[in-house]
Amino acid sequence: MNHVIEAQGLTKKFQNFEAVRGIDFKIREGTCFGFLGPNGAGKTTTISMLYCYVTITEGELTILGLHPKTDERKIKSLLGIVPQDNNLDPDLTVYENLVVYARYFGISHTQSRPKIEELLRYFNLSEKKHVRITQLSGGMRRRLVLARAFIHDPHIIILDEPTTGLDPQARHLIWEKLENLKALGKTFVLTTHYMDEAERLCDELVMMDHGKILAQGTPSELILKHIGKETIEVKVPSREAQLILKHIEGLPFSYEQTEARLFIYTHDGGDVLKKIIELKEYEFVHRRSSLEDVFLKLTGRKLRE
Amino acid sequence: MISLKIFRIWQRHMIVWRKYLKEAILGTTGEPIIYLLALGYGMGHYIGDMNGLTYIQYIAPGLWLSSAMGGASAECTYGAYTRMTTQQTYNAILAAPINTHEIVGAEILFGSTRSFINCMVILIVFTFAGLVKTPLLILMPFLGLITGVFFASVAMTVTAWSKGYEFFIYYYTLFVTPSFFLSGIFFPIEHFPQWLERIALTLPLTQMVYVARELFIGKFEMFSLFRCAYVLLLGLFFFWISTKMIHKRLIK
Numbered sequence: 179m180n181h182v183i184e185a186q187g188l189t190k191k192f193q194n195f196e197a198v199r200g201i202d203f204k205i206r207e208g209t210c211f212g213f214l215g216p217n218g219a220g221k222t223t224t225i226s227m228l229y230c231y232v233t234i235t236e237g238e239l240t241i242l243g244l245h246p247k248t249d250e251r252k253i254k255s256l257l258g259i260v261p262q263d264n265n266l267d268p269d270l271t272v273y274e275n276l277v278v279y280a281r282y283f284g285i286s287h288t289q290s291r292p293k294i295e296e297l298l299r300y301f302n303l304s305e306k307k308h309v310r311i312t313q314l315s316g317g318m319r320r321r322l323v324l325a326r327a328f329i330h331d332p333h334i335i336i337l338d339e340p341t342t343g344l345d346p347q348a349r350h351l352i353w354e355k356l357e358n359l360k361a362l363g364k365t366f367v368l369t370t371h372y373m374d375e376a377e378r379l380c381d382e383l384v385m386m387d388h389g390k391i392l393a394q395g396t397p398s399e400l401i402l403k404h405i406g407k408e409t410i411e412v413k414v415p416s417r418e419a420q421l422i423l424k425h426i427e428g429l430p431f432s433y434e435q436t437e438a439r440l441f442i443y444t445h446d447g448g449d450v451l452k453k454i455i456e457l458k459e460y461e462f463v464h465r466r467s468s469l470e471d472v473f474l475k476l477t478g479r480k481l482r483e
Numbered sequence: 484m485i486s487l488k489i490f491r492i493w494q495r496h497m498i499v500w501r502k503y504l505k506e507a508i509l510g511t512t513g514e515p516i517i518y519l520l521a522l523g524y525g526m527g528h529y530i531g532d533m534n535g536l537t538y539i540q541y542i543a544p545g546l547w548l549s550s551a552m553g554g555a556s557a558e559c560t561y562g563a564y565t566r567m568t569t570q571q572t573y574n575a576i577l578a579a580p581i582n583t584h585e586i587v588g589a590e591i592l593f594g595s596t597r598s599f600i601n602c603m604v605i606l607i608v609f610t611f612a613g614l615v616k617t618p619l620l621i622l623m624p625f626l627g628l629i630t631g632v633f634f635a636s637v638a639m640t641v642t643a644w645s646k647g648y649e650f651f652i653y654y655y656t657l658f659v660t661p662s663f664f665l666s667g668i669f670f671p672i673e674h675f676p677q678w679l680e681r682i683a684l685t686l687p688l689t690q691m692v693y694v695a696r697e698l699f700i701g702k703f704e705m706f707s708l709f710r711c712a713y714v715l716l717l718g719l720f721f722f723w724i725s726t727k728m729i730h731k732r733l734i735k
Binding site for chain 1: 491498571572574577579581734
């Protein structure tokens, strides 16, 4: 399959800090590519360079073979953007928002009308057609921003934290819609800090922190490579953790320790589990490893504010 | 660099404007009309004739144009700033194949459209009030448009630099109010001390009021074209500056 986006040594320096530090990635056509990372990792800056909202300091970037410096207009006409903040027009109704936005792409009202009706139906917004934005719920606004991004039938859709702040129902509805659209062959580029979202939607992803890519692969590749298939989470104060570690010494595992928990990562939990049961003293959970484990292992558990 | 997309953004502004039609027109034409009535009849009684005109006739052309100044200024300060910051309208537009020059161009086009409409409304009001004595006054909305281009461009420059709504106090106190009182709307500026007269003469509104007053008495001189060109060129200069500044502010 073709690569629709390629970046090499992509760097962004703001006045006094380097937000993106020379990253490389390639995004295949028809896939969903995710940028994961804690707040301030450089995800939004990276995807903003894709749609020419942030200029590139150094490095190479091509989008469908086009260069942001010279082909800004062409690139933007091929991309659909779902920004982090809903920047819908609060003075306009749902329908007007789409009419106006279509015009920005050179699509007249007569041309856009059937497409708008279709999008409103698809995103369950038909009933709210003539309602002002201020009267919509968070989930509806988000769906409208999504509908807006599809108004000109873009090749690539860029989603910056598409479901942040939504309730579970709204998130699942959006995921379903996005999955259906992906099946139609659209390429998605996504940023998120929800691991369940990334696991569900992304075919491939990179984990970023401090402007650098820490790991890259499919969700299951990343889990196998950095964590192992299974995780055993033992509730144990840190001073006693050594006891357990001593007890399971010699078995293949890696671990991570927090104040009240010990995380044991392994490809086959059976033997470790037996040993821990022998100790009889500790509460534990034995579960499949998840992207969240990879994420926390790679980016650390310190708060990001 | 600038494409017809400007009109697509302008259309967006017009849709919103239509929703607040009454408020928008009242806000910027109501004030000049009240000034006209209060000063024209009130002060006019004591002043008598001015250069062969009743006082109300003397101040009408300038107040007429002041509605153009008001319309463009309001739109390109508070309006534009809200779109740029709170509402994030510019960010939304920038995701489409449109650049910052076109966004600023559309603001100025829309600001001056409001000036044009304000002058049109006053034309209708004045016609009914019997103040319109010559067909030349049909040109007033176009003088309003030129005035609007200038004030919209200066206002956009201030908006580009503004860090909050409070910053517009500089624009209104240091520029709009002096323009209103020093550009010969209410009295001839020839009687100012020389230094003040010089300042007043450089004010674009002074030049436009001059042209308007001539139209009012049914005169149109070639030199008026130079006055209009001066104001328009200054407007284009500020358009250029504001475009640079807005670009720098939005595209990191």
